[in-house]
Amino acid sequence: MLDLLVIGAGLAGLSAALTAAEAGLNVRVIAKGLGALHWSAGTIDVLGYLPPSDAPAEQPLEQITELGQAHPYALCGAENVRAALAWFQSLIAEEGLSYIAAAGEANAWLPSPAGARRPAYLVPAAQFAGALDRPDPMLIVGLLGMRDFYPALIAENLGKQGVSARAQFISVSEITDRRDANTIHLAQAFEQPHRRRRFAEALARLVRPGERIGLPAILGLDDHAAVLSELQSVAGAPVFEIPTLPPSVPGARLYRALRSRLRRYGVRIEAGMEAINFAADGRLIRWVETETSARPLRHHAAAYLLATGGILGGGFSSDAAGRLWEVVFDLPLSAPPDRNQWFRSEFLDPRGQPIFQAGVEVDSGYRPVDATGQPVYDNLWAAGGLLAHADPLRERSLEGLSIAAGRGAALALTRSAARQPAHT
Amino acid sequence: MHGISWQSVDHTLDACIKCNICTTYCPVAAVTDLFPGPKYAGPQAQRFRENGQPISPDHAVDYCSGCRVCNEVCPTGVRIAEMNARARAQIAATEGIPLRNRLLGRNELLGMAGSFAPRLANFGLHNPVSRLLAEKVMGIAREAPLPRWSVDGTFGDWMRSTRRARLKSNKKVVYYHGCATMYYEPFVGQAAVAVLEHNGYEVIVPPQNCCGLPMLSNGEFPAAEAYHRRNTARLSSYARAGIPIVGTSTSCTLTLKEEAPELLDLHDDAVHTLRMGVWDLFEWLQEQHDQGELRTDFRPIELTVPYHAPCQQRAHRVGKPALALLNLIPGIDVRESHAACCGIAGTYGYKTEKYRIAMDVGAELFDFVHAQGPHIAFSACDSETCRWQMEHGTGIPSRHPVEFLAAAYGLYDLERRSLVSPP
Numbered sequence: 001m002l003d004l005l006v007i008g009a010g011l012a013g014l015s016a017a018l019t020a021a022e023a024g025l026n027v028r029v030i031a032k033g034l035g036a037l038h039w040s041a042g043t044i045d046v047l048g049y050l051p052p053s054d055a056p057a058e059q060p061l062e063q064i065t066e067l068g069q070a071h072p073y074a075l076c077g078a079e080n081v082r083a084a085l086a087w088f089q090s091l092i093a094e095e096g097l098s099y100i101a102a103a104g105e106a107n108a109w110l111p112s113p114a115g116a117r118r119p120a121y122l123v124p125a126a127q128f129a130g131a132l133d134r135p136d137p138m139l140i141v142g143l144l145g146m147r148d149f150y151p152a153l154i155a156e157n158l159g160k161q162g163v164s165a166r167a168q169f170i171s172v173s174e175i176t177d178r179r180d181a182n183t184i185h186l187a188q189a190f191e192q193p194h195r196r197r198r199f200a201e202a203l204a205r206l207v208r209p210g211e212r213i214g215l216p217a218i219l220g221l222d223d224h225a226a227v228l229s230e231l232q233s234v235a236g237a238p239v240f241e242i243p244t245l246p247p248s249v250p251g252a253r254l255y256r257a258l259r260s261r262l263r264r265y266g267v268r269i270e271a272g273m274e275a276i277n278f279a280a281d282g283r284l285i286r287w288v289e290t291e292t293s294a295r296p297l298r299h300h301a302a303a304y305l306l307a308t309g310g311i312l313g314g315g316f317s318s319d320a321a322g323r324l325w326e327v328v329f330d331l332p333l334s335a336p337p338d339r340n341q342w343f344r345s346e347f348l349d350p351r352g353q354p355i356f357q358a359g360v361e362v363d364s365g366y367r368p369v370d371a372t373g374q375p376v377y378d379n380l381w382a383a384g385g386l387l388a389h390a391d392p393l394r395e396r397s398l399e400g401l402s403i404a405a406g407r408g409a410a411l412a413l414t415r416s417a418a419r420q421p422a423h424t
Numbered sequence: 425m426h427g428i429s430w431q432s433v434d435h436t437l438d439a440c441i442k443c444n445i446c447t448t449y450c451p452v453a454a455v456t457d458l459f460p461g462p463k464y465a466g467p468q469a470q471r472f473r474e475n476g477q478p479i480s481p482d483h484a485v486d487y488c489s490g491c492r493v494c495n496e497v498c499p500t501g502v503r504i505a506e507m508n509a510r511a512r513a514q515i516a517a518t519e520g521i522p523l524r525n526r527l528l529g530r531n532e533l534l535g536m537a538g539s540f541a542p543r544l545a546n547f548g549l550h551n552p553v554s555r556l557l558a559e560k561v562m563g564i565a566r567e568a569p570l571p572r573w574s575v576d577g578t579f580g581d582w583m584r585s586t587r588r589a590r591l592k593s594n595k596k597v598v599y600y601h602g603c604a605t606m607y608y609e610p611f612v613g614q615a616a617v618a619v620l621e622h623n624g625y626e627v628i629v630p631p632q633n634c635c636g637l638p639m640l641s642n643g644e645f646p647a648a649e650a651y652h653r654r655n656t657a658r659l660s661s662y663a664r665a666g667i668p669i670v671g672t673s674t675s676c677t678l679t680l681k682e683e684a685p686e687l688l689d690l691h692d693d694a695v696h697t698l699r700m701g702v703w704d705l706f707e708w709l710q711e712q713h714d715q716g717e718l719r720t721d722f723r724p725i726e727l728t729v730p731y732h733a734p735c736q737q738r739a740h741r742v743g744k745p746a747l748a749l750l751n752l753i754p755g756i757d758v759r760e761s762h763a764a765c766c767g768i769a770g771t772y773g774y775k776t777e778k779y780r781i782a783m784d785v786g787a788e789l790f791d792f793v794h795a796q797g798p799h800i801a802f803s804a805c806d807s808e809t810c811r812w813q814m815e816h817g818t819g820i821p822s823r824h825p826v827e828f829l830a831a832a833y834g835l836y837d838l839e840r841r842s843l844v845s846p847p
Binding site for chain 1: 443444445447448449453454457460461495496497498499500501678681682699700702703738739740741742743744762
């Protein structure tokens with residue numbers, strides 16, 4: 001029997017699975033599909049803003065305490081957040097992905113795909129040279145023929161914010177002969193040495209001395225470090241990636257690195273397995289069933305960890321009658337009972353929309369609780385975007401919260417498993 | 425609407441958030457831009473197909489191999505592969521079906537015809553002149569790994585001739601052999617029967633048809649429906665009686681369970697009963713093992729075996745039971761392939777215009793097999809066309825996992841692919 005079944009293959013689920021596997025637990029990850037990380041910019045955002053204020057958070061690790069006692073970060077504890085991030089940074093480096101934090105634990109400010117300022121805490125090495133507080137001017141290079149990346153728009157917006165930037169194009173045909181290529185195809189095209197060389201030489205012709213070069217985040221998938229290093233040496237300038245619309249290559253790299261780490265521990269990620277049913281004896285979950293081509297498949301585990309995300313991640317569903325529910329265990333949610341209270345009248349209300357702060361309430365050991373604060377099940381833990389009282393997209397806290405809570409929940413359940421032997 | 429139903433697909437269309445994860449993992453779009461990717465050919469183009477619009481907006485959907493990796497990775501549950509299969513059927517219904525695709529859809533008929541004189545049929549098909557002709561006239565790729573008819577009789581012949589030796593028992597299973605086992609690889613069926621009997625089961629092999637998958641893949645839905653209705657009539661009574669129906673061809677069992685009912689919109693009781701009674705053989709063996717009822721008196725097999733769970737097996741969404749069960753054999757070192765697809769996708773890679781694509785898709789798998797060491801005797805895979813493609817792409821023989829189990833029970837010779845008499 002499994003020690004732990006993790007439901008959800010986003011950053012929270014994978015961080016939890018890795019933490020438990022490191023502790024020697026026999027773990028399986030199931031997921032309806034692959035998600036979350038493939039939509040992310042690949043950065044680890046810990047805290048960018050403190051709503052309802054528009055003021056940026058400059059010291060995310062210190063300022064998470066300002067989010068209040070109900071926020072899941074308070075549950076993690078600032079020191080555990082710092083430790084979880086250090087753990088993540090070191091393991092991901094071992095998988096060949098280097099992440100850098102700005103000096104003094106400050107947020108780095110990077111260009112978004114629209115040229116806006118975007119805060120991030122741990123930054124992929126390939127994005128780090130895009131920091132907006134550096135003085136050197138930028139050359140933003142787009143690929144003519146690639147969809148959804150507009151260097152002139154980025155350069156103009158950066159210019160309005162006082163960052164010196166100009167835009168240029170290189171034909172997409174320098175790197176691929178495909179008539180139609182998405183970001184992943186382009187990233188794979190950069191792994192062909194001769195095409196990459198040609199592209200690097202085209203860059204060298206465009207760049208002026210003292211400039212740094214911003215490119216769409218398509219610089220290789222598996223061989224990313226080599227691509228980046230060759231472009232920089234041939235062009236003779238620092239090169240940085242700017243995230244794109246999905247599919248996000250930096251996000252895919254992160255997913256692949258975590259997957260390869262998990263495989264080394266013998267942990268399987270089963271995609272295409274949607275949890276549709278479960279059974280419990282009192283407060284003990286006995287099994288979870290997933291949908292298959294015919295009969296449901298039953299998964300037995302001593303412990304279960306729910307990391308299915310919030311509304312966007314698919315962890316919650318709702319209907320027109322005003323019901324909001326958690327899709328696997330139908331856990332109590334903190335949503336306003338009246339659907340009319342889900343949204344404020346202003347779309348961009350600085351206090352955010354109540355429905356997006358709704359979620360699963362957990363106790364100090366990350367176990368979902370009912371209205372009286374009692375654990376709903378003794379062998380169920382929860383982590384990530386589904387936790388109540390956070391507004392990760394507005395706070396820019398999604399990745400930090402996922403890693404810290406994912407690891408925290410797995411450590412809590414590991415301690416609990418050590419106290420009482422696995423139920424059979 | 426030419427009888428193409430969009431039921432079950434249409435509901436999932438609105439769940440598409442255009443995130444492109446399907447395109448990211450699509451093994452075909454990765455190697456050719458003749459197929460723009462599942463999102464474009466599927467949910468995006470679908471807007472132009474439904475609601476009585478008679479003409480599919482593009483023909484790129486013909487380059488979808490139907491491997492279902494898109495479904496596997498989609499985070500919102502869009503039935504992309506089904507959407508594409510129905511779009512192909514819509515094209516077939518409006519524009520007709522090329523002779524080649526009709527022929528490739530009829531592997532049961534081909535199997536039966538060739539089996540009258542298998543040596544002659546093998547010579548007739550497998551010589552350079554006819555392969556050249558087949559390529560020029562029919563568009564069937566010269567190099568494609570077409571199977572050879574069994575020259576030792578069909579699986580049916582073997583069942584008949586060994587009738588008296590077959591185990592009688594209160595514990596019964598129905599075996600669905602599929603066309604490949606019947607006409608090309610009867611030894612896979614023999615290994616399955618040996619394994620089932622070793623576990624105390626009487627194996628019933630009732631009359632049965634092709635599952636219809638080759639027709640579904642080639643857009644020939646009406647003919648596939650006739651097959652599925654006949655299979656339902658012949659097999660559902662066993663399911664109703666609680667006798668499990670197990671199959672060694674993982675794409676056939678998937679078709680009986682899900683693809684035929686869903687694509688053809690067949691939802692009556694008998695179809696549903698059959699669906700719930702069908703198991704992929706290893707799915708069922710795993711269930712036996714979980715109940716502590718699988719015999720594990722395995723002899724060691726000292727081999728390193730690269731195992732590829734084919735797309736159609738993964739599409740069952742039951743994990744990889746063959747991997748777990750092969751690992752019970754002492755001495756065996758099973759290496760799991762993480763390649764998305766071997767490329768062949770049933771009849772896809774046989775087609776001249778798709779042969780190269782199929783080989784490029786399979787390259788990752790072929791490289792994986794080679795990377796497992798210089799002395800790999802066999803690879804393993806649950807699907808016959810994938811095994812033929814893997815052999816073609818690597819030059820290394822491939823076996824069904826049940827052949828390994830039978831060998832580990834001491835009942836089967838992996839090299840010669842024949843049963844051995846128990847000591």
